[in-house]
Amino acid sequence: MNQQAKVGLGLRREMLDEFxxxxxxxxxxxxxxxxxxxxxxxxxxxxxxxxxxQHQFFCHGLSLSIGASTPLDIAFVKQIKGFLDTHGIDIYSEHLSYCSGEGHMYDLMPIPFTSEAVSHVAKRVKQVEDILERPLILENVSFYAQPGSEMTECEFVNAVLQEADCQLLLDVNNIYVNSINQQYDALEFLKTMPTERIRYLHIAGHYVEAEDLMVDTHGADVIDPVWRLLQQCYEIHGVFPTLLERDFNIPETSVLLQEINQIHQYQQQALPKVPRSA
Known part of the structure; x- marks a missing residue:
């Protein structure tokens, strides 16, 4: 099997007995x-x-708050390292956002798209990687406002990846959600992402609040425009391990497998065809 043609699923507690x-x-x-x-x-x-x-695991964190102005929580990062070491997990990703200030906000807030923020995040990425002794993979996030921004989202994401010299978790659904909410071309954004920095992909469903407002919930089926964007991602960047996110309204595993198999199908269609030897 091509090592990049893999499909994953977010593990939830209610799946433990079955799995x-x-x-x-x-x-x-x-x-x-x-x-x-x-x-x-x-x-x-x-x-x-x-x-x-028995199985390969990836970790996708929630609380690192890589963009926060407050000092990095070193004790927390050390806890993460211990968890990764204990379970033999090499892949650790986090959100290119922040979720703490004077206290924990329990939400992912957009970092202002500024050159100052780029440098700030890049320094913190290196600090985290030194402790983890692993790469820190950053995810492009969904957002609903752009406070104090001096550059576009794609310029900011590319600048952080370049200055931090880190890898990208490319969330296809977040591109689609942001393209509706922020009114930009999803395919053009996708084309600007650096292929050489992509480590793996996320795909998910979302909630339609209004015609011009999508909410990234991971609580619904993947819709056709997002499926098409995933296919285009494979066509532009090649095939990467792809995770189906489903955080609530979780159906039976047999139903989730329908979407997982759809990802497998798109990966196989996008892989170069190897001619049979004579």
């Missing part, structure tokens, strides 16, 4: 937010350890 019996073959890797699993002991802790010993 400890058997993870469907169509699921090549699982992803978790470490904050949601670091404190588990007892039954949940044992089940989780069983799965990490």
């Amino acid at each position: 400890c019996q058997s993870v469907p073959n169509e699921i090549d890797f699982l992803e978790v937010a470490p904050e949601n699993w670091m404190t588990f002991g007892g039954k949940f802790g044992k089940q989780f350890r069983q799965l990490t010993e």
